[in-house]
Amino acid sequence: MSADISWLALASFSLILVVPLGLNHYFKLALAKDLISSLLRMLVQLVLIGLYLQYLFQLNNVWLNLGWLTLMLLVGASAIVSKAKLPQKLLLLPVLAGLVLGLSPVLLILLLGVLQLQPWYHTQYLIPLAGMLLGNSLSGNIVALQRLFSALSEQQIEYQGYLALGANRQQATESFVQSAMQQALAPLLASMSTVGLVTLPGMMTGQILGGSDPLVAVKYQILILVAILVMLCLSLACTLSLSVRLAISPSGLVRITRSGS
Template sequence: MTIDISWPALAFFSLILLVPLLINWHFHLALGKDMLLSIFRMVAQLALLGVYLQFLFDLDKLWINLLWLALMLMVGASAIIDKAKLPKRGLFLAVTCGLLLGLSPVLFILLFGLLKPDPSYSAQYLIPLAGMLLGNSLSGNIIALQRLYNRLSEAKQEYYGYLALGANRSQATQSFVQSAMQQSFAPLLASMSTVGIVTLPGMMTGQILAGSDPLVAVKYQLVILIAILVMLSISVSTTLSLSIRTTISPCGRVNIPSPHA
């Protein structure tokens, strides 16, 4: 049985947000405006999402679920590029395709091969699963794009040296792509290697608090972590490959400024 949280109790608990605001003031971090804006957006977006998801779950129409999924992909792609501090032109389609190609097969296997909800497009499963997969792929894609274009800017001589020796665009960027992918996978691999000992994942914790059997929660968490690793692998590799094609000319000229990390 899930223990409900009253709105007054939630409001009282939220007073602890004064702690990061006071720390920001004490250390002169100049993050007060960003913190307050982020808190406001979080509350507003989650409140609207809760109302909308209730409507979405009750309606449960395939075309509406797919439309919402498309919106999630586009917002996710936009957030990745913004946080990587890169221009959307030339990258938005590449990142969106990377997320779509990473999400689609994994989501299909989860819904049609493993969980098999009725109907298969049930919003109760489709939307939360897609949200978890996309949400956990954002940081990896951000790191990968930042690393790639920062390295291309920092190691110009090395890059142009490859081109001068006759390497094509793909060959000249290979070491940069490898470095970007290694860094993008590092946080997830570290999390996976310490899960259950150092960390207790959010999904597993939520299910246990909701009254699920701990072993059932463990199985769901294993499924999600495996799915996230697979999606991240596909989305990052696709995003980097397409980004190189759209932002670097066939002759090797980089047509995008480096991000300000």
């Protein structure tokens, strides 16, 4: 069992937040409002989710678990499109589909094939695993969408050149999709190549602090990193492919710009 942290100790430690707030003031970053807003949202959301997960853990009901998972997917998809500053109307569905198609097979393999849980929808594993996989896919999808539509906007001559030579929309966007996927995967690949030497990932560290054997923690960390990589690849491929189909007409007309107009 890991050592508990009192609310007073947590509140006292939070006083260290004067450091980013002070640096914000010194460098005139104009981020004070965003910092405070993000911190308050984090506090409220984590406390509420902690209380709700206690309730879910006690019930361990398949429909409640799947309902919560659906909400996680919807919020995640909406956040990706919003942070990429692209229109929800056109891109929410392809992003949501990308997350679902990326998460579902990987999560089922983990629950049924590797962990072999009884029941398979055990809340203690289903929700945290889904949260880790989704959380690590958000930034990659944001980067990919930003890169794709920025490139289409900035390199219109090249794109129009492909179309003029007779390429269809898939052929004309192939190099842009390829570049978007490369940039989206780069941070994760860099992180994986230095894990253990430069960084100790959160899941592994958390298990060790919780009293787990270090080798057991290592096995779980390898498991989750492989799962994250596979899910990110699947979700990026699905999201970008569907986005090209919905955001670009068969004739090659891009229906949206980088700003989302």
